Amino acid sequence: MTEGSVVLSVRGLSVRFLMPGRRTVAAVTDAHFDVAVGECLTLIGESGCGKSVLASALLGLLPGNAQTTGEARLGDLDLLAVDERTLAGTVRGRRIGLIPQSPAAHLTAVRTIRSHLEETVAALTGTRGRAALRSAAEEAAERAAFPGDHLDRYPYELSGGLAQRAATALALIGDAPLLLADEPTTGLDRDLVDHTVDALRHHVDTSGRALLVITHDLSAAARIADRVAVMYAGRIVELAEATAFFGSQGPRHPYSRGLLQALPDRAFIPIPGMPPELGALPEGCAFATRCGRTTDACAALPRMMNAVACHHPYVPEGTRA
Amino acid sequence: MLELRDITAGYARNAPVVRNASLTVAPGEAVGLLGPSGCGKSTLARVAALLHRPDSGTLLLDGEPVRRWRHRAPRELRTAFGVVFQQPRLSADPRLPLADLIAEPLRATGEGKAAAERLAALTTTVGLTPDLLSRRPHEVSDGQLQRACLARALALRPRWLVCDEMTAMLDASTTAALVAAVEHYRRSTGAGLLAVGHDHVLIHRWCDRTVHWKAPSS
Ligand SMILES: Nc1ncnc2c1ncn2[C@@H]1O[C@H](COP(=O)(O)OP(=O)(O)OP(=O)(O)O)[C@@H](O)[C@H]1O
Ligand code: SF4
Ligand SMILES: [Mg+2]
Numbered sequence: 001m002t003e004g005s006v007v008l009s010v011r012g013l014s015v016r017f018l019m020p021g022r023r024t025v026a027a028v029t030d031a032h033f034d035v036a037v038g039e040c041l042t043l044i045g046e047s048g049c050g051k052s053v054l055a056s057a058l059l060g061l062l063p064g065n066a067q068t069t070g071e072a073r074l075g076d077l078d079l080l081a082v083d084e085r086t087l088a089g090t091v092r093g094r095r096i097g098l099i100p101q102s103p104a105a106h107l108t109a110v111r112t113i114r115s116h117l118e119e120t121v122a123a124l125t126g127t128r129g130r131a132a133l134r135s136a137a138e139e140a141a142e143r144a145a146f147p148g149d150h151l152d153r154y155p156y157e158l159s160g161g162l163a164q165r166a167a168t169a170l171a172l173i174g175d176a177p178l179l180l181a182d183e184p185t186t187g188l189d190r191d192l193v194d195h196t197v198d199a200l201r202h203h204v205d206t207s208g209r210a211l212l213v214i215t216h217d218l219s220a221a222a223r224i225a226d227r228v229a230v231m232y233a234g235r236i237v238e239l240a241e242a243t244a245f246f247g248s249q250g251p252r253h254p255y256s257r258g259l260l261q262a263l264p265d266r267a268f269i270p271i272p273g274m275p276p277e278l279g280a281l282p283e284g285c286a287f288a289t290r291c292g293r294t295t296d297a298c299a300a301l302p303r304m305m306n307a308v309a310c311h312h313p314y315v316p317e318g319t320r321a
Numbered sequence: 322m323l324e325l326r327d328i329t330a331g332y333a334r335n336a337p338v339v340r341n342a343s344l345t346v347a348p349g350e351a352v353g354l355l356g357p358s359g360c361g362k363s364t365l366a367r368v369a370a371l372l373h374r375p376d377s378g379t380l381l382l383d384g385e386p387v388r389r390w391r392h393r394a395p396r397e398l399r400t401a402f403g404v405v406f407q408q409p410r411l412s413a414d415p416r417l418p419l420a421d422l423i424a425e426p427l428r429a430t431g432e433g434k435a436a437a438e439r440l441a442a443l444t445t446t447v448g449l450t451p452d453l454l455s456r457r458p459h460e461v462s463d464g465q466l467q468r469a470c471l472a473r474a475l476a477l478r479p480r481w482l483v484c485d486e487m488t489a490m491l492d493a494s495t496t497a498a499l500v501a502a503v504e505h506y507r508r509s510t511g512a513g514l515l516a517v518g519h520d521h522v523l524i525h526r527w528c529d530r531t532v533h534w535k536a537p538s539s
Binding site for chain 2: 045046047048159160161186188189190191192216218219258259260262263264265268269270271273274275
């Protein structure tokens with residue numbers, strides 16, 4: 001595939017959880033975005049804003065009370081329309097490599113890293129024979145910079161950083177065109193965060209994959225992203241080029257601005273209040289009670305226009321009339 | 322004054338994770354402790370908060386050596402500390418509504434009648450809304466639950482706060498809000514703080530003084 005060709009195309013994706021007493025929770029509403037070859041899109045937002053639900057929807061891992069609508073095209077497949085057999089047999093691992101939030105919990109405690117890698121190689125690549133499996137597993141470890149002399153260790157004998165590399169090695173095995181990383185750096189210290197993020201970036205740059213990263217860590221996002229999608233109360237409220245978003249131009253949505261201003265190397269001032277309940281969203285802009293730019297217009301739902309969903313977005317320098 | 326002198330501590334007799342560590346926190350002072358994963362920061366923080374007995378070394382509280390840890394420590398010493406950990410889901414009883422979770426330490430002291438007022442004040446301090454107080458932990462977000470855990474840690478007006486990676490799971494805005502709540506409390510009470518973390522930018526911005534630790538030298 002060539003640079004720039006779209007790998008994942010999401011259109012109008014919504015997820016509703018049906019709760020007891022006919023309540024519904026609007027966890028994701030009308031999400032639209034693309035991820036292309038050689039590109040990293042980073043999805044950021046406050047805890048509980050729906051990031052993980054969106055990822056689970058793409059992988060077909062939502063619980064039974066979830067209702068999904070819209071489209072998510074991965075090549076010729078609509079991920080939201082195919083059955084569980086297809087997802088388990090041809091999508092997860094093969095077309096989407098998943099890098100989990102807590103790798104240690106994702107690995108089986110009673111088996112060594114070598115045995116994890118060999119099993120995955122056998123399942124995803126059709127490699128047969130002991131010697132061939134062994135060398136393919138060692139190659140897989142090397143691709144993720146997992147040290148060869150640690151291959152016979154058990155997951156609990158690994159530091160957080162090495163467990164993360166083991167998980168990355170597993171995710172890279174099937175040559176999946178799309179990598180999905182949900183909070184890949186939570187709980188790691190800063191050096192390990194930087195290392196993990198740089199390694200993921202390297203795989204995208206060198207192997208022509210597309211990468212979707214979900215994170216609440218804005219410095220990790222700034223380090224890895226080509227583009228940023230900001231999620232608030234289940235909606236993507238801004239899509240931006242990372243350099244503009246984190247650079248001097250800054251974000252255009254008031255919520256995105258607030259998030260950046262909360263960083264300890266910026267103003268360190270929290271956005272007032274808390275996010276609204278996804279079971280009881282207002283009719284208009286869900287950010288209105290916390291926003292400094294609210295007017296009467298904000299009682300109506302702002303539509304996504306020029307990649308920002310706000311009635312009064314900040315206007316980037318240089319484009320002012 | 323909170324003084325840790327020459328502390329060695331760990332979980333197996335001959336493999337200490339903290340060796341000969343010393344640290345002091347003055348009343349009203351905010352001290353940050355930075356270091357890589359696995360260097361023993363949390364263990365030292367637990368020793369400081371009387372939650373883990375060291376193998377050797379001395380902990381002095383206002384000049385008096387502490388001789389007993391955990392449930393054996395005298396109540397007035399234990400309640401001098403408020404502690405917040407990284408993972409609110411591991412430290413909160415999943416059966417308790419947030420109101421009970423926050424007020425539990427109050428009930429134990431027989432402060433029952435003043436408890437309602439204190440609960441309201443704490444709720445405001447940490448930025449929780451009253452509608453969340455009847456929910457159980459699985460019905461709120463990590464950020465909301467961590468706000469409740471902080472409120473609970475402040476319930477008995479501790480003179481010392483120990484925050485171990487309090488915001489590592491949280492987004493930037495919730496992080497700034499929780500740090501602001503801690504600082505508001507410290508300004509009004511003069512409490513000292515030991516903040517453990519691995520985010521240099523955050524700890525430097527937050528604390529008066531920062532101690533850097535290296536990886537364990539084994
Ligand atoms: N099985 C479920 N039933 C009902 N509601 C759910 C379910 N799973 C998630 N939710 C709700 O969906 C919303 C989004 O949750 P999600 O886990 O995606 O948030 P997130 O952005 O990933 O947050 P975090 O950063 O804390 O992981 C939350 O309000 C959550 O309570
Ligand atoms: S639509 Fe209005 S309330 Fe919502 S973010 Fe924009 S200015 Fe603020
Ligand atoms: Mg999540």
